[in-house]
Amino acid sequence: MSHNSFGRLFRVTTWGESHGPAIGAVVDGCPPGLALSEAVIQPWLDRRRPGRSRFTTQRQEPDQVRILSGVFEGHTTGTPIALQIDNIDQRSKDYGDIAERFRPGHADLTYTLKYGIRDWRGGGRASARETAMRVAAGAVARLVLGTKVRIRGALVQMGPHAIDRARWNWEAVQANPFFCPDPVAAAQWESYLDGVRRAGSSCGAMVEVVAEGAPPGLGAPIYGKLDADLAAALMSINAVKGVEIGDGFAAALLSGEANADEMHMRDGLVHFASNHAGGILGGISTGQDVVARFAVKPTSSILAPRASVDRQGREVTVTTKGRHDPCVGIRAVPVGEAMMACVLADHLLRQRAQNPDAPDTPRLPRN
Amino acid sequence: MSHNSFGRLFRVTTWGESHGPAIGAVVDGCPPGLALSEAVIQPWLDRRRPGRSRFTTQRQEPDQVRILSGVFEGHTTGTPIALQIDNIDQRSKDYGDIAERFRPGHADLTYTLKYGIRDWRGGGRASARETAMRVAAGAVARLVLGTKVRIRGALVQMGPHAIDRARWNWEAVQANPFFCPDPVAAAQWESYLDGVRRAGSSCGAMVEVVAEGAPPGLGAPIYGKLDADLAAALMSINAVKGVEIGDGFAAALLSGEANADEMHMRDGLVHFASNHAGGILGGISTGQDVVARFAVKPTSSILAPRASVDRQGREVTVTTKGRHDPCVGIRAVPVGEAMMACVLADHLLRQRAQNPDAPDTPRLPRN
Amino acid sequence: MSHNSFGRLFRVTTWGESHGPAIGAVVDGCPPGLALSEAVIQPWLDRRRPGRSRFTTQRQEPDQVRILSGVFEGHTTGTPIALQIDNIDQRSKDYGDIAERFRPGHADLTYTLKYGIRDWRGGGRASARETAMRVAAGAVARLVLGTKVRIRGALVQMGPHAIDRARWNWEAVQANPFFCPDPVAAAQWESYLDGVRRAGSSCGAMVEVVAEGAPPGLGAPIYGKLDADLAAALMSINAVKGVEIGDGFAAALLSGEANADEMHMRDGLVHFASNHAGGILGGISTGQDVVARFAVKPTSSILAPRASVDRQGREVTVTTKGRHDPCVGIRAVPVGEAMMACVLADHLLRQRAQNPDAPDTPRLPRN
């Protein structure tokens, strides 16, 4: 992860501000010969698109992606893939108030302290709008991973309201505006979030991303561990304050016996009795589901007045109008999936480079 | 983070196995002119050294570091600093049992699946012994940061037993074998951990690291965010399963109002009424304390028998003898501090490169 | 240098094919606060633009650059700068003949062997069209370097015809279509190149780039040496087959005495009696002019028929029509300048990070 690029071999660079003419990404290092077109990417973008329900920002952006390079006659060529989305619905005047004053809990202040200048319109570079390009890049990463690998995300907690995991149903995720896998919780969240929204407030959330079918051996210890790269990738998403793998923080409460994922053989493959590890041991994937979870703080742009300061160092009160997500964690679900896809794709290429003969299932003996 | 190196400008590469002749690190990119000798590094290593109490591994390693390059007449020269520690107390025979069988919850299996070969003696490259070199590199990083930046860590939870933050006392951290800031909790942990140890079991833990005095402006959005780099750095430590910044996962429970760190002016500087953000907004440091927390799972090497498999794909039972930490989280405290130091040092250099005129306190107006 | 990006801190990524909808660059890591607009970049692009004389390709491309991000109210913001040029004058049908057959001396074959697929229209990604984005990025790099650093290039040899260095005149460079610093040679080259062009042939050339005013201390030994980075940057330009610094290959002929650039003091600064070293010693700039030279092979797309093979592995004869530069070295002059600018800008930032107190002139004592 370096400035505005991430990945070692499958490398994504993004650019663009919330209210500039466009945002974009360059996906470098993608293998050639993959069937790629705008139609392959667009459905993933549509899932993240704003304005799909009353629970997300009402900014109207069609988010139509264009591929400007790296694809010829419907297939990737191995050269850099330029992806671009025009910004359509900029209403910069909404942001006049925050040109000079800093929203508490927002990057307004830190960009100013760091750079001395910032594009304040809509949050500029710090806007979650940038995450559209991650989703676009993630669509390409899914092609690299192939159909054996399936990456899905879900919102598992909204504010203080967690799902009941016993009711987990992946189909439900598509059936409500929250990517919630628990239909009962989804119904509750609807009224809860309506209340938050009407109060001009916001709330946090928790997202879980699961990759099924990832081969064992992904991850490059010691400093390119799969979980370390996932942690960076997920923490880099706007408003994320915590990341955990498998049991995560709950693992700290367990005894060594309880935490050990026991192993058996089944059909010639290593089979695990549990997955406390979240599919990663020693920074390397085991072949189990790779499970990551991240916490999203409440949106910092709220109507409630908060004490703050302005560019001239004067104390002021800030009330943010504009069009904001009351729970930015919702649209973080497809973003989290995309980051998981990009990290896995990168490690798949890295693994292939160093260990071309490694098995794609947890098969023994290895040598 | 890439294979066995991390950092962009202040760059650390480590090498070595638990039972090889030595372990080492190369610290590249360190500014010249800093007063450095073995005596500067050794105290930090001594804090992490095994065998200091009955609560850590009984392996006896003096962990005497040698500087083999990059220092001339007592000062860094700007060329790579090679650090080395000889391994003294290898008892590889202890590990004969695990040469052929995989400890549940350990990297044994994944190294084998990835590489087809592994140095199984003492965990080889996957051993926590590698973290000694992180501590050594961290000592150099502290010099880069200077005396204004103070980095301290503490164990805030052992197994299910959390500290009472109202009793937090940094002096206490030095006064017990657990780096525990709560003297009352420390006393309780002693008997708790004795029980765990005698049972041949192990327990998890939670570590908190705080950096005071870090200047604002550190962090390179979007993909070199300070929190993203910290997340990777801390997640790369052995046995870590979760990382959070500031309120972390608890932030998901808050309303936007509650989470907003309000700002006032004090003596010409921006002053924050709270620090839910853990000193980082938009991936950039605010000038407040940088606060990170990470969860350490229980040691996977335990005496209790667990179901597993061996290299030949046969089902076996594994009982790990050897000399292990019943709570590997304890010695993770100085390691977490070191990783924080390395990440901050790297970002200090990066910030200086791009923004040499940025203020080192949260001072406005910036331009 | 990595796939389609180069530079460590001032980092340039380019994308785009010769006959795709557009080409572009992302310039990341640029310091904030620099006055930048399309008008600042355009003049540099115009110098490289095709179709300015009968001696370059007749493809008509206005090469109008657009800035899509990273600039706000006329100044850089420190966030990635997206630069884009639409392709206007594609005549892909000219290339139908080479869709299936490989031009000798061209990347046609190797792209096919490497990727199995290529955009053959106009050379696709391998086209010199990509170098327009280097020139655009170079314009930004010049801002980073500031007005004290002046970078100029010249064509010093065309085919077998070298300039007479005694007649070197920088003003002349602007006064002829060859960037030739020797007015007499320029006149000779005109008739020579007319002959080459009419014969459907092509010729090679030699380019020299000089940076005046670069501070001492740039370059990061051992593997980030200034000359090594320059060598890579210049060798990466299309058709370049050799790079030298200072006396370069001629230095191999000298005795140690003759090659030594003797030093004297003048006005408190180290002054050199000569510059065989080309301004670089031990991979670090001395404060003298940085001098690099590179050799450009003759354009491989020629009318003369050559023996070759096609995609099906059949022997064929290739004659390339299309619109090509008879001497691609001419337009390589602004490209070489741009690469020098980018490399120096990157090393300026790197130097500032590690050695913020280093003098910007060769002043002693240093510490």
Added chain:
Amino acid sequence: MSHNSFGRLFRVTTWGESHGPAIGAVVDGCPPGLALSEAVIQPWLDRRRPGRSRFTTQRQEPDQVRILSGVFEGHTTGTPIALQIDNIDQRSKDYGDIAERFRPGHADLTYTLKYGIRDWRGGGRASARETAMRVAAGAVARLVLGTKVRIRGALVQMGPHAIDRARWNWEAVQANPFFCPDPVAAAQWESYLDGVRRAGSSCGAMVEVVAEGAPPGLGAPIYGKLDADLAAALMSINAVKGVEIGDGFAAALLSGEANADEMHMRDGLVHFASNHAGGILGGISTGQDVVARFAVKPTSSILAPRASVDRQGREVTVTTKGRHDPCVGIRAVPVGEAMMACVLADHLLRQRAQNPDAPDTPRLPRN
């Protein structure tokens, strides 16, 4: 190439000063399962070792390499390989004279200007002694490349005396102290270099390195071109001032027809009638011999007095005693081979990652 590391996947980091206790390298990213021991590396080091004839420095260094990590039971494990050589024969007092004064043409001055401090003993980090570690790393790289790839180097010019290429004989290279492939030239050089040496002078040289059997497809355009990476790798060798590929600078003199390497089919493979390109087109290997040449300037440490300055900014005369190579180009031959090996190994892994199904011979059709 970055500070003291190079390579993207096969990554080499070196450390150490000429008169420190030791020098070392960390080779990261090496595939597992390769048979490696000190005995595999030592012969390559012996070829570069000083003091083998009266024509190289008389410093007596056995240059015995030790492997400290990354190898288990005789095979690489995929973890970082630490290589180390102790410095034995330091005679630092020889260098007392240059502690305070700068040798013309040497890095003495630039290290001081950059860092303000330097280890002046024997050239410190700028010493050619560092190249021993490149040779050691190159021995590992050769294992990665396998036996199909053969890399050999030769000295093709000493001072003004070039070889006669018609007499090229690889066997001769092993039979004289100059790595000279022309037995007649070797005899002449002997008396020539004796003269240079007795005069306390030095001379330059030209080295050619040839890799046979490298597969097509190596190289990652646009900024990871094989020739660009080779140029950087060779230019980073001490005293190198120029690098060329294939015909190199001579290509600038050719017409397009003459420079085109015509292609025919032979036994199902593309066969080239010539190799002006030096085995690289568009930055990607063709499957032909990869041919690179580099120019080495005369050693800057000479007995003849030269005008210079000292640390205090006073004008002085410098005469360098110490033990120096009169023609440092000789020992650059094995170093050049090693750098070629490392670059090819790195690109082999990179190619495998992105294009695992690419042919290892120039076979058509590719898709």
